[in-house]
Amino acid sequence: MDYINAFWVGGLICALVQILMEKTKMMPGRIMVLLVCTGAALGAIGVYAPFQEYAGAGASVPLLGFGNTLWKGVKEAVETEGFLGIFKGGFQASAVGICAALVFAYLASLIFQPKMKK
Template sequence: MEYINAFWVGGLICALVQILLDRTKLMPGRIMVLLVCTGAVLGILGIYEPIQEYAGAGASVPLTGFGNLLWQGVRKAVDEEGVIGIFLGGFQASAAGIAGALIFGYLASLIFEPKMKE
Protein backbone atom coordinates (compact mmCIF):
# COMPACT_ATOMS: atom_id res chain seq x y z
CA MET A 1 0.00 0.00 0.00
CA GLU A 2 2.96 2.34 0.62
CA TYR A 3 3.93 2.12 -3.05
CA ILE A 4 0.41 2.90 -4.20
CA ASN A 5 0.19 5.94 -1.91
CA ALA A 6 3.59 7.17 -3.08
CA PHE A 7 2.56 6.68 -6.70
CA TRP A 8 -0.75 8.52 -6.57
CA VAL A 9 0.47 11.43 -4.42
CA GLY A 10 3.60 11.92 -6.51
CA GLY A 11 1.52 11.55 -9.66
CA LEU A 12 -0.96 14.13 -8.42
CA ILE A 13 1.84 16.62 -7.74
CA CYS A 14 3.29 16.00 -11.21
CA ALA A 15 -0.14 16.27 -12.86
CA LEU A 16 -0.80 19.62 -11.16
CA VAL A 17 2.58 20.88 -12.36
CA GLN A 18 1.82 19.70 -15.89
CA ILE A 19 -1.49 21.57 -15.78
CA LEU A 20 0.39 24.70 -14.70
CA LEU A 21 2.81 24.26 -17.58
CA ASP A 22 0.05 23.73 -20.14
CA ARG A 23 -2.54 26.26 -18.98
CA THR A 24 -0.43 29.22 -17.84
CA LYS A 25 2.33 31.31 -19.33
CA LEU A 26 4.61 30.60 -16.38
CA MET A 27 8.12 29.57 -17.36
CA PRO A 28 9.37 26.19 -16.05
CA GLY A 29 11.92 27.87 -13.79
CA ARG A 30 9.22 29.92 -12.09
CA ILE A 31 7.09 26.83 -11.59
CA MET A 32 10.07 25.08 -9.98
CA VAL A 33 10.54 28.01 -7.60
CA LEU A 34 6.80 27.94 -6.88
CA LEU A 35 7.04 24.25 -5.95
CA VAL A 36 9.98 24.78 -3.60
CA CYS A 37 8.26 27.73 -1.93
CA THR A 38 4.99 25.79 -1.67
CA GLY A 39 6.79 22.92 0.08
CA ALA A 40 8.40 25.34 2.51
CA VAL A 41 5.11 27.12 3.27
CA LEU A 42 3.27 23.82 3.76
CA GLY A 43 6.09 22.78 6.10
CA ILE A 44 5.78 26.00 8.08
CA LEU A 45 2.03 25.44 8.41
CA GLY A 46 2.59 21.84 9.54
CA ILE A 47 0.68 20.40 6.59
CA TYR A 48 3.52 18.78 4.63
CA GLU A 49 4.78 16.46 7.38
CA PRO A 50 1.57 14.36 7.53
CA ILE A 51 1.49 14.22 3.72
CA GLN A 52 5.08 13.02 3.68
CA GLU A 53 4.39 10.37 6.32
CA TYR A 54 1.43 9.13 4.29
CA ALA A 55 3.02 9.21 0.83
CA GLY A 56 6.70 8.64 1.60
CA ALA A 57 8.83 9.17 -1.51
CA GLY A 58 5.78 10.35 -3.45
CA ALA A 59 5.92 13.54 -1.39
CA SER A 60 9.61 13.78 -0.51
CA VAL A 61 11.07 13.38 -4.02
CA PRO A 62 9.27 16.20 -5.91
CA LEU A 63 10.47 19.77 -5.49
CA THR A 64 7.86 20.41 -2.83
CA GLY A 65 9.76 17.90 -0.69
CA PHE A 66 12.96 19.87 -1.28
CA GLY A 67 11.26 23.03 -0.07
CA ASN A 68 10.07 21.23 3.03
CA LEU A 69 13.58 19.85 3.61
CA LEU A 70 15.00 23.38 3.44
CA TRP A 71 12.42 24.57 5.97
CA GLN A 72 13.16 21.69 8.35
CA GLY A 73 16.89 22.49 8.16
CA VAL A 74 16.35 26.18 8.79
CA ARG A 75 14.04 25.49 11.74
CA LYS A 76 16.55 23.10 13.33
CA ALA A 77 19.51 25.42 12.75
CA VAL A 78 17.66 28.42 14.21
CA ASP A 79 16.86 26.39 17.33
CA GLU A 80 20.53 25.41 17.70
CA GLU A 81 22.47 28.40 16.31
CA GLY A 82 20.08 31.32 16.64
CA VAL A 83 19.54 33.85 13.87
CA ILE A 84 22.61 32.69 11.90
CA GLY A 85 20.73 29.39 11.42
CA ILE A 86 18.51 31.14 8.87
CA PHE A 87 21.49 31.19 6.53
CA LEU A 88 23.05 27.84 7.51
CA GLY A 89 20.10 25.50 7.94
CA GLY A 90 19.02 25.02 4.35
CA PHE A 91 22.57 24.30 3.22
CA GLN A 92 23.22 21.81 6.00
CA ALA A 93 19.95 19.95 5.44
CA SER A 94 20.27 19.64 1.67
CA ALA A 95 24.03 19.25 1.27
CA ALA A 96 24.06 15.45 0.95
CA GLY A 97 21.30 15.39 -1.67
CA ILE A 98 22.83 18.16 -3.75
CA ALA A 99 26.30 16.60 -3.55
CA GLY A 100 24.86 13.22 -4.58
CA ALA A 101 23.09 14.76 -7.56
CA LEU A 102 26.30 16.44 -8.70
CA ILE A 103 28.46 13.34 -8.25
CA PHE A 104 26.03 10.94 -9.95
CA GLY A 105 25.37 13.44 -12.74
CA TYR A 106 29.11 13.71 -13.37
CA LEU A 107 29.52 9.92 -13.35
CA ALA A 108 26.63 9.54 -15.78
CA SER A 109 28.25 12.09 -18.10
CA LEU A 110 31.46 10.03 -18.09
CA ILE A 111 29.62 6.82 -18.93
CA PHE A 112 27.15 8.06 -21.55
CA GLU A 113 29.13 10.78 -23.41
CA PRO A 114 26.70 13.70 -23.41
CA LYS A 115 26.16 15.61 -26.67
CA MET A 116 25.01 19.14 -27.33
CA LYS A 117 21.56 19.65 -28.86
CA GLU A 118 21.51 21.06 -32.36
Protein backbone atom coordinates in the same frame (compact mmCIF):
# COMPACT_ATOMS: atom_id res chain seq x y z
CA MET B 1 -0.58 0.25 0.57
CA ASP B 2 2.41 2.55 1.12
CA TYR B 3 3.54 2.04 -2.48
CA ILE B 4 0.08 2.79 -3.85
CA ASN B 5 -0.21 6.02 -1.85
CA ALA B 6 3.27 7.12 -2.91
CA PHE B 7 2.46 6.36 -6.54
CA TRP B 8 -0.85 8.20 -6.78
CA VAL B 9 0.26 11.22 -4.72
CA GLY B 10 3.51 11.61 -6.66
CA GLY B 11 1.62 11.17 -9.91
CA LEU B 12 -0.96 13.75 -8.88
CA ILE B 13 1.78 16.27 -8.06
CA CYS B 14 3.40 15.64 -11.44
CA ALA B 15 0.07 15.92 -13.26
CA LEU B 16 -0.77 19.21 -11.55
CA VAL B 17 2.64 20.61 -12.45
CA GLN B 18 2.20 19.46 -16.05
CA ILE B 19 -1.18 21.21 -16.21
CA LEU B 20 0.45 24.34 -14.78
CA MET B 21 3.14 24.17 -17.46
CA GLU B 22 0.63 23.67 -20.27
CA LYS B 23 -2.00 26.21 -19.22
CA THR B 24 0.21 29.10 -18.10
CA LYS B 25 3.11 30.96 -19.62
CA MET B 26 5.33 30.30 -16.61
CA MET B 27 8.83 29.10 -17.40
CA PRO B 28 9.89 25.73 -15.93
CA GLY B 29 12.44 27.37 -13.64
CA ARG B 30 9.79 29.55 -12.06
CA ILE B 31 7.51 26.56 -11.58
CA MET B 32 10.34 24.71 -9.84
CA VAL B 33 10.93 27.67 -7.52
CA LEU B 34 7.18 27.80 -6.85
CA LEU B 35 7.21 24.11 -5.86
CA VAL B 36 10.18 24.53 -3.50
CA CYS B 37 8.62 27.60 -1.87
CA THR B 38 5.27 25.82 -1.56
CA GLY B 39 6.93 22.87 0.17
CA ALA B 40 8.68 25.22 2.60
CA ALA B 41 5.46 27.12 3.28
CA LEU B 42 3.48 23.92 3.86
CA GLY B 43 6.19 22.76 6.25
CA ALA B 44 6.12 26.09 8.09
CA ILE B 45 2.39 25.90 8.76
CA GLY B 46 2.62 22.25 9.80
CA VAL B 47 0.66 20.67 6.94
CA TYR B 48 3.51 18.92 5.17
CA ALA B 49 4.51 16.45 7.92
CA PRO B 50 1.15 14.59 8.01
CA PHE B 51 1.00 14.73 4.20
CA GLN B 52 4.46 13.17 3.96
CA GLU B 53 3.56 10.56 6.57
CA TYR B 54 0.60 9.51 4.42
CA ALA B 55 2.27 9.68 0.99
CA GLY B 56 5.84 8.66 1.85
CA ALA B 57 8.17 8.97 -1.13
CA GLY B 58 5.35 10.37 -3.24
CA ALA B 59 5.62 13.54 -1.18
CA SER B 60 9.27 13.55 -0.14
CA VAL B 61 10.90 13.01 -3.54
CA PRO B 62 9.37 15.84 -5.64
CA LEU B 63 10.50 19.44 -5.28
CA LEU B 64 7.85 20.00 -2.62
CA GLY B 65 9.84 17.64 -0.42
CA PHE B 66 13.04 19.54 -1.12
CA GLY B 67 11.42 22.76 0.05
CA ASN B 68 10.20 21.04 3.19
CA THR B 69 13.70 19.66 3.86
CA LEU B 70 15.15 23.15 3.52
CA TRP B 71 12.54 24.49 5.93
CA LYS B 72 13.21 21.78 8.53
CA GLY B 73 16.97 22.38 8.30
CA VAL B 74 16.60 26.14 8.74
CA LYS B 75 14.16 25.69 11.63
CA GLU B 76 16.48 23.31 13.51
CA ALA B 77 19.56 25.44 12.89
CA VAL B 78 17.83 28.61 14.09
CA GLU B 79 16.74 26.83 17.27
CA THR B 80 20.30 25.66 18.02
CA GLU B 81 22.50 28.41 16.57
CA GLY B 82 20.33 31.48 16.37
CA PHE B 83 20.36 33.94 13.50
CA LEU B 84 23.25 32.28 11.61
CA GLY B 85 21.14 29.13 11.31
CA ILE B 86 19.06 30.92 8.69
CA PHE B 87 22.00 30.83 6.31
CA LYS B 88 23.44 27.39 6.95
CA GLY B 89 20.54 25.20 8.10
CA GLY B 90 19.13 24.53 4.64
CA PHE B 91 22.54 23.62 3.27
CA GLN B 92 23.23 21.18 6.09
CA ALA B 93 19.84 19.49 5.75
CA SER B 94 20.06 19.00 2.00
CA ALA B 95 23.82 18.59 1.50
CA VAL B 96 23.66 14.89 0.62
CA GLY B 97 21.03 15.39 -2.07
CA ILE B 98 22.79 18.40 -3.57
CA CYS B 99 26.15 16.57 -3.66
CA ALA B 100 24.58 13.52 -5.27
CA ALA B 101 22.93 15.69 -7.93
CA LEU B 102 26.23 17.40 -8.72
CA VAL B 103 28.20 14.14 -8.89
CA PHE B 104 25.67 12.41 -11.13
CA ALA B 105 25.34 15.47 -13.37
CA TYR B 106 29.11 15.53 -13.81
CA LEU B 107 29.20 11.80 -14.58
CA ALA B 108 26.40 12.22 -17.10
CA SER B 109 28.32 15.03 -18.78
CA LEU B 110 31.30 12.70 -19.20
CA ILE B 111 29.22 9.86 -20.63
CA PHE B 112 26.81 11.62 -22.97
CA GLN B 113 27.55 13.89 -25.92
CA PRO B 114 26.13 17.41 -25.89
CA LYS B 115 23.26 18.07 -28.27
CA MET B 116 24.23 21.68 -28.99
CA LYS B 117 26.59 22.46 -31.88
CA LYS B 118 29.11 25.25 -31.60
